[in-house]
Amino acid sequence: MTNPSNILIKYLPILVWTKKYNKGDATGDLSAAIIVTLMLVPQALAYAVLSGLPPQVGLYASMLPLIAYAIFGTSSTLAVGPVAVASLMTATAIQPFSAIDISLGIQAAVILACISGFILVLAGLFRLGFLANFLSHPVITGFISAASIVIATSQLSTLLGYSVGGDTVIELVRTIYDNIDKTDSVTLTLSIITLLFLIVNKKYGGTLWINIGLSKFWAQTAVRIAPAFLVLLGTLAIKADIPWLDSVRTVGDITGGLPSLSMPNTDLSLWQALWLPAVLITIIGYVESISVAQSLALKRKERIDPDQELIALGMSNLAAGFTAALPVSGGVSRSVVNMDAGAVTPAAGLITAFGMIIASVFIANWLGDLPRFILATIIIVAVMSLFDAGVFKRTWQYSYHDFMALIITFSMTLLVNVQSGITAGVLLSIGLHLYRSSRPHTAIVGHVPGTEHFRNIDRHEVEVCPDVITIRVDESLYFANARFLEQRILEVLAENKMTKHLILMCCAVNDIDGSALEVLETVNEQLKTLGVGFHLSEVKGPIMDKLNKSHFIELLNGKVHLTQFKAYEELSCFNTYSQPNN
């Protein structure tokens, strides 16, 4: 790694894959890029609108960030750009600023992208990707499910022909209800038709086209570019000046073309107000990206480098920050399409970026007549698949603690806001984990006849030695459970007054920290006073190394036995067997 060219290769994966790039790769990447571009144009506009930003901001977020990812990324299929959940989080974070002035809102979005970029790059350089793991699965699914409901609800008023805002589902529903007399029946009718069309297209479109006679590839492609087709159709209809479409609201002026490179606003108070939402957007975005990148890589039997992915996503967000765009991350649906459509290298992303540039320069201005409700239906159908109703039942059945974390994250996200949802979920997960490990499972074990195994006397037919008690503790011993263990041992001794030796079976003990060592020393002292021998068995190598550095082993009023079987042999238990009495 000290070789400079190795470092270059590590941090610039593009140097590797361009070397063996060939014509076959180019064909696959090109066809994938065309399809992804046709998906991305409407999505980019829609997610920018969802964030409360002008539509072109979404286009800007689909140019330089994609190029940056193609240079630094290790996944051959991850499609970077604006995504639904991050756009919703952006909307919540910048709302106080865009309420004052939309240009201040854009500046806030740009700062979010910059902070997110800095965090990701730093985390990548310091290899801190593991921190994202503290977002447990119930927290992620609870959050995403609630976010999908919030997003869909936020689009409802657009389907009715007017647009109202709100932070929580309750607020949104109430505002929609308060303004229900503003409903435009033409927009509503067309919305319902469009929505049905998109749902049918997504669910049955592929089969339909195949039945009509298209090949699988073209059938899938037809399904995927249907939203782009809707955008085209809707815009043309408005441009045709059909009188009964007069009441349909359009996107309005889109400043197409290329974003100007610009420095973000350096007003520190803005940065201070935005750092916490930026951290959350970063974590959620990274977790989503890395999950999809990893699962797609595995299908191809490729490897991705999680730390380099942090750097790549960080550079993408910095690129977004310097081209007046909103935060980006890897999109789930677009990445899957990208792979299916034949992408074999990050060049697909590179070509997509150029496709978006062309779209922005030549088509964007023309898209000002695009009806808003079409974007709303595209968003709703996109997030529908994010909601997973089954997860509640599955989690409930599997684990009560996980269900608590899930339901708290879900309801806080739905009823308060996205930031409190995630924060509460993470703190609760950590709290419940600590609680669980602070009262570990312990078992009194006995010998399974005819084997070298020792099992829980309550669960198995075992034999025990009347004056030797063996306690197996199923957890690492550390400060939070050390005193619990002490109490447990004293309880067991109080219940078994004949005990001459107590063995602590450590096969499931993966660490003993300083607090636990202190407690073990106290227990040892106490047992010595009571005339009871204190033994350990099946202590793991690394822990034994640690114990040997302390005085514990010298002071031990008993022995450390390699296996529990040998402990029983040495304490000559096999001659004095009896049936367990509890």
Added chain:
Amino acid sequence: MTNPSNILIKYLPILVWTKKYNKGDATGDLSAAIIVTLMLVPQALAYAVLSGLPPQVGLYASMLPLIAYAIFGTSSTLAVGPVAVASLMTATAIQPFSAIDISLGIQAAVILACISGFILVLAGLFRLGFLANFLSHPVITGFISAASIVIATSQLSTLLGYSVGGDTVIELVRTIYDNIDKTDSVTLTLSIITLLFLIVNKKYGGTLWINIGLSKFWAQTAVRIAPAFLVLLGTLAIKADIPWLDSVRTVGDITGGLPSLSMPNTDLSLWQALWLPAVLITIIGYVESISVAQSLALKRKERIDPDQELIALGMSNLAAGFTAALPVSGGVSRSVVNMDAGAVTPAAGLITAFGMIIASVFIANWLGDLPRFILATIIIVAVMSLFDAGVFKRTWQYSYHDFMALIITFSMTLLVNVQSGITAGVLLSIGLHLYRSSRPHTAIVGHVPGTEHFRNIDRHEVEVCPDVITIRVDESLYFANARFLEQRILEVLAENKMTKHLILMCCAVNDIDGSALEVLETVNEQLKTLGVGFHLSEVKGPIMDKLNKSHFIELLNGKVHLTQFKAYEELSCFNTYSQPNN
């Protein structure tokens, strides 16, 4: 427990021990109470002064709280009352208020006692004593060691004949240095003599008296009441109006007698400002009390009930709160003396309380002439034993993470203040624990020939089957390490391309949460795609129960084996042994 008299007995342990109280008990308790009272009078005055409160507040804290503990407590030897560390914490917490007006300071101390009492009683009723376990041993020792330095430093200026305040050691040392010209040489000389006397008394007093011919009991008693003797001597000296003692500062008016029962100030803003320090005083006080109570109980082969102890200490603090006193807890040195001097029941505490009432009514007013420097020397000698220099070396040798927690708590307490010290320590301990368990130890294991054991191939001479890889993971699988495990499995597979079966040996896995289950399902899918069988072995009973509630076992592309040995048998590994290649 539904029987009302059982509930009474549970919550009022006094009903039990008074039943069999006899003359022998009374003799022991009385002699212990006399000695403890003689220790407690000077300590009570000293700790009140240390808190920045009038001396009589310390006396008040040694009356009703002791009676409350005798009624509710389960330890026969714990001596409750004002203690050094809690007094320092009280001093820091009430300083902003006593700076305005000393009576406001007293009100703040009273509110601290009340909040602490409420928390303890509630924690006892809800059995939340385990929460105190999150204070790890390094955090406690780091905190106590630093607090002892802060306390000793805070008394230095009194030894020089003037009194200055300050929150941190640096501030104290600077203020002392700035005022060094105020030094009174008479006070300084007498302070040095007194300090030397107390140190010699503590270290060699017992041996000296025994050599002179006293019995062990009387020698120990002489050592223990030496501070009371000093108090008497000092007060008499001032009362004698010796001219060269004119410059020695005295305690000043002590309002002896009994405290009036009074409601605490109900100004909510005061309570809000004090709840956090009150929580910390509560936790530190409880941990100190329960540790000493438990270790003394064990010497007597008695049991204490940690939850009832919460209630007892809570009632003591409520008693303090309603008699204008400062927060109390179980004192380490006084409890040891209490036991050694013969206390056999909580009656010893009851008699001590009456001793303190007598002292307050008949002697306190007379003690106004007690020189301040004598209290300062008593405090310094008392806290000297709290500082444990050896703990730094021992912790460093045993565990780097523990040492980090120790040194951060120690230096934050010393340099910032007591509250940041504890808070930083607790957060760091939890953070480091999570970090450690988020990157668990894993080992590739092989079969130890001639046994049923499987051990790390890097540490032991083992045999492995070339197309079966067994990974043992030494940690519960939960959200923070689930993805780490996934990556580790993929790495291992990439290094061993011949693998046909992968066994996850779960003997040290004590829990699998929902996030980890999700990851295992993903790994299972991935291995299926690669044509590799996925097996589990030695899964614990409670985890197997959980897994059976999910679909994981049905979907598993392999089997769950009761033991690793049986897994090897079933995959017919024993015929294809080879030497491990790494």
